[in-house]
Ligand SMILES: NC(=O)c1ccc[n+]([C@@H]2O[C@H](COP(=O)([O-])OP(=O)(O)OC[C@H]3O[C@@H](n4cnc5c(N)ncnc54)[C@H](O)[C@@H]3O)[C@@H](O)[C@H]2O)c1
């Protein structure tokens with residue numbers, strides 16, 4: 001059994017810490033807020049983020065980073081994208097031994113377009129961890145924390161690291177596959193949040209299942225279009241971290257992105273919603289990053305563009321839907337379909 005530190009005691013960090021604990025590991029759950037750590041250790045609950053979930057007595061919360069990572073074999077970063085750089089900067093001051101470094105964060109940084117593993121590599125010397133592992137897939141904390149069956153993928157260009165991650169997390173309720181396409185997995189995990197905002201908007205406007213199915217399907221087409229243009233494997237987008245995560249985030253009542261879209265369509269302001277949510281809604285910042293990236297690379301991403309305009313330019317959601325429906329006519333298939341077709345023909 002191993003010692004593992006989970007950095008970030010929000011809903012997902014807590015759920016992942018519970019999985020590691022179930023597997024017999026000594027888990028340290030780190031939060032930057034001393035009072036938060038005290039509350040968790042006193043009540044054995046993390047009610048700020050997960051309602052009515054009892055944590056094991058020996059799953060201990062820490063606010064001292066040095067103590068939390070002492071002699072751990074693995075560190076799992078489960079923070080909002082915005083917090084990745086500052087926490088890695090703190091880690092740089094105190095991490096002195098080699099670890100497997102895993103992250104469960106889904107976002108892209110606006111302006112720089114950096115993915116989470118790239119931000120980690122910019123902030124933390126690689127000799128401490130080698131290659132980063134990404135843990136991603138259709139997985140809501142609310143279900144994982146009550147042991148509902150869940151599948152994810154552990155992705156790294158270093159297969160030994162992804163297998164180590166698979167061994168740490170895998171159990172009869174939490175199935176972990178391995179993958180090597182870090183670029184595709186990180187892009188799929190981040191970009192699906194934008195489409196989930198759109199699904200929430202569509203439901204909030206009172207549109208039906210036809211509209212949501214169209215959003216998810218055409219959303220996947222534009223995610224794959226950007227992803228393959230950047231060099232990702234097109235097959236990744238039809239896997240767990242692509243279509244799988246897109247489905248769960250666009251349809252689940254647990255989704256923070258879907259809920260945000262739903263409230264936006266009902267007329268609440270973005271500021272009010274984010275205040276009320278109390279948890280990170282990654283699709284908002286990522287919509288900005290993806291819109292900028294699509295503009296720079298001249299990639300057609302009409303749904304992402306529409307969501308960006310609703311979020312940042314106060315565009316009317318109904319008008320955005322009308323614009324999407326009346327775009328000039330075109331074939332359904334594009335270069336991504338041709339790449340997939342070629343892949344299957346070559347088999
Ligand atoms: N919640 C889920 O079901 C789920 C599932 C899969 C992936 N994710 C991803 O995991 C990441 C974290 O999501 P979450 O839902 O756990 O978020 P959350 O909002 O529930 O919790 C985030 C945690 O990070 C802490 N934090 C914020 N800023 C910080 C900083 N500067 N320094 C240190 N700590 C800081 C907060 O205090 C909080 O404890 C996101 O990228 C999300 O997309 C979430």
Ligand SMILES: O=P(O)(O)OC[C@H](O)CO
Pocket residue numbers: 106137138139140193196245248249254255256257258280281282
């Ligand atoms: O609740 P959301 O919308 O932040 O999505 C959480 C996860 O990414 C779902 O896999």
